[in-house]
Amino acid sequence: MTRTVRHIAMLTAKDLRIEARGRQTVGLVAVLAVLIVVVLGIGLSPGRGADGLSATAILWVAYLFGGVLVFERTMAVERHDDALAGLLLAPVDRGAIFASKLLANLLLMFAIALVVTPVAVVFFHFDLSAAPGGFAAVMLVSMVGYAAIGTLFAALTSSTRLAGGLLAMLVFPVALPLVVASTRLLHAVFEQGEALGGAGLAILVAFDLIFLVVSWLVFEMVLED
Amino acid sequence: MNPSPTTTIVRLYWIATLLLFAGVLGMLVFWTPREATMGDVQKIFYIHLPAAIHTFVACFVVFIGSVMYLLQRRLWWDDVASAAAKVSVLLASLVLITGMIWGRSAWGQWWTWSPRLTFSLILWLLYVVYLVIRPSIESSQKRALISAVYGVIAFLDVPLVYLSTKLLPDIHPKEIVLTARMGTTLLAWFVPMTMFAAGLIMLSFRINRLRRTALEEVETEFEEPRLVPAGGNA
Numbered sequence: 001m002t003r004t005v006r007h008i009a010m011l012t013a014k015d016l017r018i019e020a021r022g023r024q025t026v027g028l029v030a031v032l033a034v035l036i037v038v039v040l041g042i043g044l045s046p047g048r049g050a051d052g053l054s055a056t057a058i059l060w061v062a063y064l065f066g067g068v069l070v071f072e073r074t075m076a077v078e079r080h081d082d083a084l085a086g087l088l089l090a091p092v093d094r095g096a097i098f099a100s101k102l103l104a105n106l107l108l109m110f111a112i113a114l115v116v117t118p119v120a121v122v123f124f125h126f127d128l129s130a131a132p133g134g135f136a137a138v139m140l141v142s143m144v145g146y147a148a149i150g151t152l153f154a155a156l157t158s159s160t161r162l163a164g165g166l167l168a169m170l171v172f173p174v175a176l177p178l179v180v181a182s183t184r185l186l187h188a189v190f191e192q193g194e195a196l197g198g199a200g201l202a203i204l205v206a207f208d209l210i211f212l213v214v215s216w217l218v219f220e221m222v223l224e225d
Numbered sequence: 226m227n228p229s230p231t232t233t234i235v236r237l238y239w240i241a242t243l244l245l246f247a248g249v250l251g252m253l254v255f256w257t258p259r260e261a262t263m264g265d266v267q268k269i270f271y272i273h274l275p276a277a278i279h280t281f282v283a284c285f286v287v288f289i290g291s292v293m294y295l296l297q298r299r300l301w302w303d304d305v306a307s308a309a310a311k312v313s314v315l316l317a318s319l320v321l322i323t324g325m326i327w328g329r330s331a332w333g334q335w336w337t338w339s340p341r342l343t344f345s346l347i348l349w350l351l352y353v354v355y356l357v358i359r360p361s362i363e364s365s366q367k368r369a370l371i372s373a374v375y376g377v378i379a380f381l382d383v384p385l386v387y388l389s390t391k392l393l394p395d396i397h398p399k400e401i402v403l404t405a406r407m408g409t410t411l412l413a414w415f416v417p418m419t420m421f422a423a424g425l426i427m428l429s430f431r432i433n434r435l436r437r438t439a440l441e442e443v444e445t446e447f448e449e450p451r452l453v454p455a456g457g458n459a
Contacts, residue, residue: 149378156371160362169358170375173351174382177389180343184392203392207385214381218374221295 007092011100012107018077019108025073026111032069033062033116041123052126056186059120059139060179063113067146068168070108071154074101079158088223098219102151102212109143131189134196138189141201142182145208146175152215156222178207238424245417249410257410266330271411273323275418276316277345283313283422284352284380291376294369303369304437306376308429310355312422317349340390347386351379365437 019025040058078084087097117139121128128135153170160166185200228236253268260267290306293299324345325335336342355375362368403411 152374152378156374160367160371166358166361166371169354170371173347173354174375174378176347176350177382177385180347180386181389181392184389188392203388207389210381210385214378218295218377222370222374 004093004096007096008099008103011087011092011097012103015074015077015100015104016107019074019104025070026108029066029069029108030112030115033066033112034119036062036065037116037120037123041120052124053187053190055120055124055126056183057179058124059117060183062116062120063109063139063143063146064172064175064179065168066112066116067105067109067143067150068171070105070112071147071150071171072158072167074104074108075151075154075158084223094220094223095216097223098151098155098216101155102147102215105147105151106144109147110140113139113143127190130193131196134189135186137196137201138182138185138204141204141208142178145178145204145211146171148208148211148215149174152219152222155219178204181207238420242417242420242424245420249413249417252410252413256406258404258406260407263331266327269323269327271414272418273320273327274411275415276319276323278415279418279422280313280316280320280348281383283309283316283426284348284383286426287313287352287355287376288380291373291380294373295377298366298369300365300369300437301434303365303372304430304433306372307356307359308433309426310352310376311429312425314349314352314356315425316422317345317352320345321349338393340393343393344386344390347390348383351382351386355379365440 037058040061044054044058078087088094120126150167150171153167157166157170181203185196185204188194188200189196249271253271257268257271259265286309287306290302290304290309294302294306324342328337328342329335355372358375359368359372362371
């Protein structure tokens with residue numbers, strides 16, 4: 001058990017170190033996410049059909065596209081110089097490889113969300129004061145599920161020529177229930193003034209668990225190719 | 226040239242399906258009573274519901290084909306899954322179109338973001354994506370693998386989509402009161418619809434198989450001749 005945890009920590013640290021030295025992902029994707037918010041903000045600024053809550057949908061667009069780029073890049077690192085072959089030869093459980101990739105993806109996505117979320121909140125006059133913690137919890141929990149399927153499909157598509165476009169096509173429809181559930185929960189909290197109950201979050205956590213378990217199980221089968 | 230016995234059976238099957246469709250259509254027009262509040266538009270429901278149920282069946286076949294491919298890695302299963310995916314998209318489109326026509330007359334709108342509409346739309350999108358990504362993956366093994374993983378995840382996603390859309394405000398009819406004749410019509414519609422869906426899956430599967438064998442033949446024909454070392458016993 002501790003061995004696996006150590007492996008996961010080592011592999012995650014490796015991915016983060018590559019990012020820290022190369023600075024290839026977070027800066028680029030964060031700027032892209034801000035650009036998405038700006039483009040949508042110009043078209044839909046408050047008073048022209050958008051209210052504060054529109055920020056949640058707009059943030060999702062930014063998270064979805066940003067996420068795809070993150071998943072793709074952390075996996076592309078392994079394709080360089082056939083690093084993946086080395087990783088597979090190492091005496092490390094395949095589950096640990098999945099967990100470390102997932103963790104690295106999540107941390108990078110959180111870093112991007114830290115930049116883009118305040119931008120969207122300010123641009124769309126989204127009043128978070130009712131439940132700032134609830135907002136953060138809903139978004140963070142949803143991202144875990146999204147990162148799980150993203151990590152799985154990135155491993156699958158990274159060896160094809162069309163990696164980027166293909167990955168977006170594969171993960172967007174699968175992630176839609178997370179988008180629907182999280183935006184509806186936030187709607188109930190901010191529009192109808194309901195408290196964010198355990199039941200609401202439980203749905204999102206259940207999604208995460210299903211996506212995590214399935215991705216982890218399938219990841220082992222997929223990496224052999 | 227005389228048709229083979231299989232061809233005759235297939236022809237008879239499709240003729241029977243067509244005749245049954247004609248029969249239930251006549252039943253729907255002349256025999257089934259008009260629904261009091263909705264009028265004739267309600268009759269679309271007899272197509273809508275069987276199509277919706279068969280969409281799930283087709284999605285389930287995609288799931289089975291995908292799981293079996295992951296376990297056995299035989300392209301035969303990929304052909305099963307992709308055949309069923311085509312049919313599930315076709316049926317889901319039918320569900321969406323009939324639903325929208327009905328909604329236009331019942332609610333005055335072609336589309337609302339109600340749970341079941343959103344659910345059907347996402348389901349349709351999930352399987353449309355399955356079909357459109359396939360041609361862009363060149364290697365047939367890789368295509369089968371990505372499709373299989375996606376086919377499994379998409380099917381497991383269906384209950385999640387259902388749960389999440391439950392959070393949306395609903396105006397879709399929840400229970401439908403049917404008279405005896407209406408119930409009979411609905412049951413009768415299931416027969417040709419089932420034959421149609423099953424027949425299409427088999428037809429599409431047959432085409433997939435034929436295409437695969439033809440491609441394999443071409444590939445072996447143009448395969449690079451193996452280099453044999455001079456004088457060596459290869």
